[in-house]
Amino acid sequence: MRPEDYQPALTWWSHTWRLLLMLAISVLAFAGHGENHLPHAMWFIGADLVVGVACYVATWWRRSHPVLVCTFTNLAAMISMSSAGAGALAMVSLSTRRRWREIVPQIALSIVCGAVGDEFLTGSSSDPRLQRYAFLVAITAILVAWGMYIGSRRELLATWRSRAMLAEQEQQAKVAQARSVERARIAREMHDVLAHRISTVSMYAGALAYRRDLTPDQVHDSAETIEANSRLALTELREVLGVLREGPGDADPEQPQAGGDDVDDLVAQSTAAGMRVTYTRTADLTTVAATTVRTLYRCLQEGLTNARKHAPASAVTVRIEPGRADGIDLLVANPLPIGDRSPSLPPSGLGLIGLAERVELSGGRHSTTRTDDGMFILHVWLPART
Incomplete structure (x- = not known):
């Protein structure tokens, strides 16, 4: 994955806190060694600030031209203490790319330019040179390590987002x-x-x-x-x-479609297969359109299949009642299983998707609910006339 692929877009707050942090670093660097400029002319202080502002402006292009910007800020460190904040940001930004062929030369350049600037700007300092150079190397190492950590984290998050998008596309398919x-x-x-x-x-x-x-x-x-x-x-x-079907032989007719009596037979077959079903039907299916009865049959079949698949030892309640607006209500309820489902079972969910498609095409409504007391309820309303 290229660094350009996982660099996040910066918001106004991202720009703001970076600018504030750069200013803080520059102020500390300038305040710590600003007294060394006083013996010289005031124009030297002005030149330091001008170069520092130029480095701040250059950091705007640190992502499109990371090596060039980092090189410029490193060179500026030889004559400008106020460019320290911009140089730190440029080094961290370059390190987020995690390309050693770019980082190693800049590390060397940063140390050399920092040492030259230290001699030029703070030559009269009482601190030992070895101590100052060790501090310079430590700061450079910290900036590089920080940048590489940020780059690694960004790439990891980008990989997770890519996998999530791929999983979502697969689910949509x-x-x-x-x-x-x-x-x-x-x-x-x-x-x-x-x-x-x-x-x-x-x-x-x-x-x-x-x-x-x-x-x-x-x-x-x-x-x-x-x-x-x-x-x-x-x-x-x-x-x-x-023509609408894919498999060979799909055009061959099946047996006559389900009617009102077949709904009762479906429950009887499930009971004979070992399911514990409490069945109540108060709706008169003889006055309901045949297409509605077939949809009702398929919905009940899917509900019983789900209960048998996910909660085989649980009691199932099935109710078919007259619904609102001259419709038919189907309710299939069963307790949720305790513990994890057997890993040998195939992935589920597509049956309910097909049920939703069928109910929608029939002009009905459906819902699936998991109650707080551990019940799974499938509720389907179908118009009696379609």
Whole structure:
């Protein structure tokens, strides 16, 4: 990863505290050795401040031209004490890139220029030279270490953000796939419903051949025409809807779709399989649209599947009741399992995504709730007429 990829954008506060810190360093450096300028002309102090201001301005380009800015501030340290703050920021900023081929030459240049400036600006100091040079090397090492730590932390955060974005994209892809699969499943059900009804029409059309109020030839010709057209409609419908599906053989019709009695049978099958289900149905499904009953069946099937998968030993409560606004309410509730789920189970969540897509297309609403007392509740409302 390039340093440019993980350098964060600086806000106004980031610029402000950096400027304040630079000013503090410059003031300390200038105040500690400013008395050495007094024996010289006042223009020397003015020149020191001018060079320091130039270094401050140069730090604005420390990210686009880090080596050039750091070199300039190091050279300025030979004649200007007020440039110390800008030089420290330039060295730290260069070190965040963590490129030794850039850092090592600047370390050497910083030490040499610092030593020259120390002799030139503080030559009359009573402190031993070895002590001053050791202090200079220690300060340079601290600035480089600080910059490398900041660069390492920035790269780590950038890597985490990149992984989070990748995981989010993968999740979005899974959601899109789940929706596509659910739409294909709905398309198959549309095909199966029409196939079942048209097959009935075809059967009754074949019975017209036995009507006695028409001549035998007319009855026979009419019946053959209706039956042929019905079969052709089935074939064409299967071919058109087969384009919407991906797998070979997906256009083959399934068994007739679920009705009101199949909802009761689904609960009975789950009970026979060992689930503890408390089932209550007060809604009359015979007066509900067939598409709503099929959606209700699939939602109940998903709710029981989730309960069997995640809480196999728990009691499940299922209620199907008349809902508001002439609708049907489905409630599936089960206690949450204690402890972690078995690691052998496949990842979950896509079934609920498909359920949400199906309910939305039916004009209904759904919600999933985890209560404080450890219950998982699936609530679905479907319009009785669609």
